Amino acid sequence: MEIKDRILNHAQKLFLRNGIKSVSMDDIAADMAMSKKTLYKWFENKDQIVMAGITNHLNGVQGECAGVASKATNAIEEMLMLAKWADEQFADIHPSIFNDMKKYHPAAWELFRAHKNTFILAQIIQNLRRGMAEGLFRPDLDVEVLARLNLAQIELAFDSELYPSSQFSPVRVNRVFDEHFLLGVATLKGHKLINEYRHITEAE
Numbered sequence: 001m002e003i004k005d006r007i008l009n010h011a012q013k014l015f016l017r018n019g020i021k022s023v024s025m026d027d028i029a030a031d032m033a034m035s036k037k038t039l040y041k042w043f044e045n046k047d048q049i050v051m052a053g054i055t056n057h058l059n060g061v062q063g064e065c066a067g068v069a070s071k072a073t074n075a076i077e078e079m080l081m082l083a084k085w086a087d088e089q090f091a092d093i094h095p096s097i098f099n100d101m102k103k104y105h106p107a108a109w110e111l112f113r114a115h116k117n118t119f120i121l122a123q124i125i126q127n128l129r130r131g132m133a134e135g136l137f138r139p140d141l142d143v144e145v146l147a148r149l150n151l152a153q154i155e156l157a158f159d160s161e162l163y164p165s166s167q168f169s170p171v172r173v174n175r176v177f178d179e180h181f182l183l184g185v186a187t188l189k190g191h192k193l194i195n196e197y198r199h200i201t202e203a204e
Contacts, residue, residue: 004042007032012053016092020050020100047105054101054108058115061089065123075131076182076193082123083178087171090157095165098158116151124150128185136190146185153177 010032014023025046029039043049068085072078101109124147131137156162157173186194195201 007042008053011049019094019096050105050108054111062119074134075127076136078127079182080197090170090174095158098155121147121151137185138187141185150181
């Protein structure tokens with residue numbers, strides 16, 4: 001692995017674990033047992049590392065999302081599989097990560113916003129339309145409105161004012177959001193299938 005890639009991998013782990021703001025160039029160099037001179041040879045500042053890191057991360061995420069979705073036999077299974085995958089992603093993310101990026105690294109934040117408002121939004125819309133075609137989601141759904149509601153929940157799960165990290169983990173909040181959203185869009189046929197996946201027996 002090239003030195004540049006090693007730096008990005010180490011920095012990304014530190015950012016995810018501690019938040020972006022609290023990690024300095026000194027911290028990255030120390031974590032790698034590398035001189036600051038070597039670090040600055042590859043990256044002029046932390047902003048460059050954040051930008052390169054988010055670019056790599058988003059490219060990887062797009063491939064993983066598409067891979068997960070392609071394995072699902074129906075829209076509900078797809079949503080449940082993607083929700084589980086997202087839980088695994090969120091479990092390793094420091095609660096301040098989005099706020100840090102938004103406040104201190106605007107170019108990286110805009111890159112994330114573009115990813116969210118294009119790729120993720122398209123995935124949600126595709127899933128809703130698939131579910132409607134399969135008779136698992138209600139035929140009267142306003143797809144454009146609901147897709148954006150689902151999209152907004154990603155950042156909402158990390159809102160420290162609404163859900164203080166001392167009381168709520170992003171994984172817990174996101175899991176409730178996903179369940180509420182899925183049950184809200186599902187038909188009776190869809191509800192029965194959801195219960196099958198969740199191994200729940202429910203009275204009619």
